[in-house]
Amino acid sequence: MLDKRKFYIDGQWVDPVKANDLEVIDPSTEEPVAVISLGDQGDTDAAVAAAKAAFPAWSRTSPEERLAFIEKILEIYERRAEDMAWAISHEMGAPQDMSLGDQVGAGRGHIRNFIRAFRDFRFVRPLGDHAPGSVTAWEPVGVVGLITPWNWPMNQVTLKVIPALLAGDTAVLKPSEIAPLSSMLFAEIIDEAGVPAGVFNLVNGDGAGVGTQLSVHPDVAMISFTGSTRAGIAITKAAADSLKKVVLELGGKGANIVFADADDKAVVRGAAHCFYNSGQSCNAPTRMLVERSVYDRAVETAAKVADRTSVGSAHQPGKHIGPVVSKAQWEKIQDLIQTGIDEGARLVAGGTGLPEGVNRGYFVRPTVFADVSNDMTIAQQEIFGPVLSIIPFDSEDEAIEIANDTPYGLTNYVQSQDGARRNRVARQLQSGMVEMNGEPRGPGSAFGGVKASGRAREGGVMGLEEFMDSKAISGWDREA
Incomplete structure (x- = not known):
């Protein structure tokens, strides 16, 4: 059985503040395949603090620098595709071929599509010929909390982590505690790519614990959540007191x-x-x-x-x-x-x-x-x-x-x-x-819904904009 109790915080794999073990069950056999730890408030605080400290420098990197890191992540992701497929098959039950082809392939496709969209992304855009001195600037939100589900692990992790990093945000990821192994492998990929310490952090935990802690944390500027409508409502209520941006991708009945x-x-x-x-x-x-x-x-x-x-x-x-x-x-x-x-x-x-x-x-x-x-x-x-x-x-x-x-x-x-x-x-x-x-x-079409399905728009240009705030500026010198 794999020992995966550590968290990835500030560029290091660290022990949890307090032991709280949980077995990851292989749904094909009903047997444990790994043991993780569920995070405590101290773990969440450490991850958010690392992301907050890393934000000023990361947000000031050039788009070209951030893009180079994502291209490196893609290169390593493709090399470790079979490892990723193994993790997904054993944690949530996607069959071997489907896991390698579609589960892993979904993450690969999203990374590629974000790279394509980002190359043409305009961070400063003229309002129009009617207002030659007015522009709209797109800027990072800050520290973002990312809460992802078990059913399409890399689909959702890449739809959140990649645009957040490209936008200039720093991130704390809480993957599903039922299927965390693929996300922990993704953290290894980010580490190997050389992404600066604190830019990306991972803390395992459940919704009532780490999920809620991120939702109410005063230093988290945004929560991006994919999961049930019930949990989405709870996150929205929890986040209200700190007035953070909340983006929800919820259920469906197509x-x-x-x-x-x-x-x-x-x-x-x-x-x-x-x-x-x-x-x-x-x-x-x-x-x-x-x-x-x-x-x-x-x-x-x-x-x-x-x-x-x-x-x-x-x-x-x-x-x-x-x-x-x-x-x-x-x-x-x-x-x-x-x-x-x-x-x-x-x-x-x-x-x-x-x-x-x-x-x-x-x-x-x-x-x-x-x-x-x-x-x-x-x-x-x-x-x-x-x-x-x-x-x-x-x-x-x-x-x-x-x-x-x-x-x-x-x-x-x-x-x-x-x-x-x-x-x-x-x-x-x-x-x-x-x-x-x-x-x-x-490719690059936005994924998201209306009504009780939430109103997220993930993927492509709109998916990049979800992880930014817009700023209206007048008196802009287009010649500068």
Whole structure:
């Protein structure tokens, strides 16, 4: 078992102020893979103090200097890709191939996209020809607290750490205590890249401990959080007294609207997307809204996708899905599947219990419910497991109404060959993102939502601006 009790503070791996051990459990085996320590107030204070002391010098470095450090981080990240994949597979259960390809690949892609966006980033921008002496300057916020989840570890760590450092901020990262190993490896990468001491710090801990300590800390200027809506509300309240900037990327309950003229692969694509990463994605299309004329065929197709989606250990290669992250998460998903049955949804694939032939590990059967009404629990709550709810609709207006009838507003999906309809529907959906006909959002597109999904904008130029404050200046000499 790995001993990972130390924290990365002020350029050094240091012992915690007070021992508070926690085992990291491998969800494929239910056995401990590592032991970490949960931080105390003294650890949080030390990390924030190091970041505060490093801020003046780091914020005054040139953009070119900061970019060179990020390029070095990318180089080392790519070299240590297999180590990173191992960590992610063992801490949160992403299968070996998926971990190396998509989990690690997500971090690589974000770093590259931030490098591209930063090269063209203008820190001083003219207001316009109507006001030749007025400019908007973009400047670092200060010390930022970064709180990240377990489901896509490097996706979220790179979406926060990289733009923060490029902006000129200094950072304290609190990764999920359930899946901290990948973030600790990321700290090793930053250290090897030679980032100055105190610019980046890592303290492990839980939300009630280190998470709250960062949220209320008077020397933390900003909190960037990704996780549950419940925790996001608590962080916002905790941060209010110190008036710090709070950026939240929260849950989702995405609707995937399948019109009768959708392409032949639309349902297959949507169901597979729902089950991917064992359903542990905030932007998963977990509600499939299907036009009634093609509804029965869609239900049959989705059930077939579930039946042929294999489930297996994260330690094995292949295209299967792995376990969910923890026993608590497994039990929550089981309860919600049973609730779907009890409330009258028609179970057409999967169901409660472990997959056939499995007797250990937090594995969930890919599950499909048909004849779901949008007021059912499984249509309203974020399940965070491989569970698809299929809902019929009769008209475009009804589809939009159902899609928007949710507290969340992260990602929605539209499947239709009618371009005018796609455009029209996309503009009426209440979400921060809309993906249509399986086309992914372009590199550098902002990731984020509305309503109970929070209002973060992560990635690309907007993701850089999230970690800065704007300053309006008049009397600017453009010739200086």
